[in-house]
Amino acid sequence: MNQISKWIIYTIVALFLLAVPFIMSEFFTTMMVRVLYFSLMAVAFAFLASQIGLVSLAIPAFLGLSGYTIAILETREIMFFPYSAMAAIVVVLFVSAVFGIFANRSKGIYFIMLTLILGQIIWAVARQWASVTNGVNGLIGISTPDAMQFNVFGANVGFYYVILFTFVLIVWAVLALTRSSFGMKLKGIRESESRMIMLGYRVSRLKWVAFVISSLVAGIAGVFFVYFVGVMHPSAIDLDSSAMVLIAGIFGGVYSIIGAVLGMSIVQTLEVVLNAYTQRYLIIIGIMFLLVVIYAPKGLMGLIYKNKYMKSLYDKWYKGRKDS
Numbered sequence: 001m002n003q004i005s006k007w008i009i010y011t012i013v014a015l016f017l018l019a020v021p022f023i024m025s026e027f028f029t030t031m032m033v034r035v036l037y038f039s040l041m042a043v044a045f046a047f048l049a050s051q052i053g054l055v056s057l058a059i060p061a062f063l064g065l066s067g068y069t070i071a072i073l074e075t076r077e078i079m080f081f082p083y084s085a086m087a088a089i090v091v092v093l094f095v096s097a098v099f100g101i102f103a104n105r106s107k108g109i110y111f112i113m114l115t116l117i118l119g120q121i122i123w124a125v126a127r128q129w130a131s132v133t134n135g136v137n138g139l140i141g142i143s144t145p146d147a148m149q150f151n152v153f154g155a156n157v158g159f160y161y162v163i164l165f166t167f168v169l170i171v172w173a174v175l176a177l178t179r180s181s182f183g184m185k186l187k188g189i190r191e192s193e194s195r196m197i198m199l200g201y202r203v204s205r206l207k208w209v210a211f212v213i214s215s216l217v218a219g220i221a222g223v224f225f226v227y228f229v230g231v232m233h234p235s236a237i238d239l240d241s242s243a244m245v246l247i248a249g250i251f252g253g254v255y256s257i258i259g260a261v262l263g264m265s266i267v268q269t270l271e272v273v274l275n276a277y278t279q280r281y282l283i284i285i286g287i288m289f290l291l292v293v294i295y296a297p298k299g300l301m302g303l304i305y306k307n308k309y310m311k312s313l314y315d316k317w318y319k320g321r322k323d324s
Contacts, residue, residue, distance in 0.1 A: 017164060021157040030156050031272050033228055036163045038248075039264045040170060040221035044214045045249050046260030047174055051183060052210050053190035054107065055254075057242040058099075058115035061122040062215045064237030066092050066222025068126060071139035071232035081145035085223050092219030096212045104207035107193070119242055127234040138233030142226050156228075163224050170217060174257060177213070186210055247289050253299030262300055 021029045041059050048054045069088035073079050079087065103114050126133045133139065144159060177183055185206055188196045196203050226232050235241075244267065252263020267285060274281030296303045 021160055026156070029160050031269065033156055033160050033163055033224075034272070035265050035268045036160075036167045037221045037224040037228065038268050039261045040167060040224070041218055041245050042248050042252070042260040042264035043171060043174055043257055044217035044221070045245050046254065046257040047178075047217065048210060048214045049249060049260075050255045050257055051178055051186040051190065052207060054111050054207070054211075055246070056115045056211070056214060057112060057246065058118045058122075059214070059218045059245050060237045060241035061115075061119040062092050062096060062218035063222035063225060063241075064122055064126060064232075065095055066219040067226035067232045067236065068133060068139070070223065070226050071142050072132060074142050075139050081147070081227075088223060089216070089219055092215055092222070093212065096215030096219075097208075100208045100211040100215075104204050104211060116242070119237065120239070123234055123237050123239075126237060133232075133234075136234060138231055140231045142230045142232065144227050144230070159224075159228060163228075166220065166224070170220065171257070171261070174213075174217070178257070182206075182209075247285075249299075251289060251292055251299060253301030256299070256301040259299050259301030266300075 020032055024032075041063060044062075045056060045059050048056050066088040069091045070081075070084045073084040073087060074081075078084075099118055103111060103118075106114055127136060129135070147162070178186075185196070185201060188199075188201070189203055189206060193203055225236070245264075248264035248267045249260045250263070251267060252261065253259025270285055270288075271281060274284055278284075292299065
């Protein structure tokens, strides 16, 4: 794929995404907003999994920390956007930094269990600390900021463009990070942590930074989630949410950031579309997940990479990005 063909594809994709509110229905635009903020969670998940080989089940927990911080501050009229959003990010950074000190010393199943425990603790606090979080009833009435509501051409158009710009910026930054010297060090830890220690690298600090970055992306997803939905409820951060992120990551390719985004996009689109026809849509998604695990253990990106023609296109695309 030469440079001209590559830029033609980029232009077509960019024009389609920019034109979505004008050429697609309001329902589709709303669905795209949903896909984008959930895809940010997929980016957070895949960054750790692909770069350092760690599977975190606490991604929805940091979305919840961010969302609940905003919801509590705004429903109690303590502060509003943008200060409430800034406060939410600070809370996410603080909790992830403290938790990361302990979590970065573990790996494999132990890291998974630690992140699962963190997620369940935050879910339990959101559910049982009723005087602050309103318990199982959740917090309602969070208004979308005026900066995201320039709906001249229809509902959610302004919000769509804000989250689209943010999503593209974050994906670009994360991909750039994976190709940097920092990303190379993380890959070295994934391949052989003991070797990196012998080479003199401070592995614990590198893992800690990676964990905080992943949590930050999830926290940003939480900002968009709570402002779009207008409600913060414990069900948004329960075990099902952790399972959804894990399924989407495996579905698209757990060791690929683009694959995880693809997987989350497919899972969320299927959930919205199938839910309109049957309440048993999770069974269908579950069957598809089993088929992917059995016949494509490396996910959809693994299938693409397995195909010789698609492999050559992907290699040339990745090489072009790396050279640029």
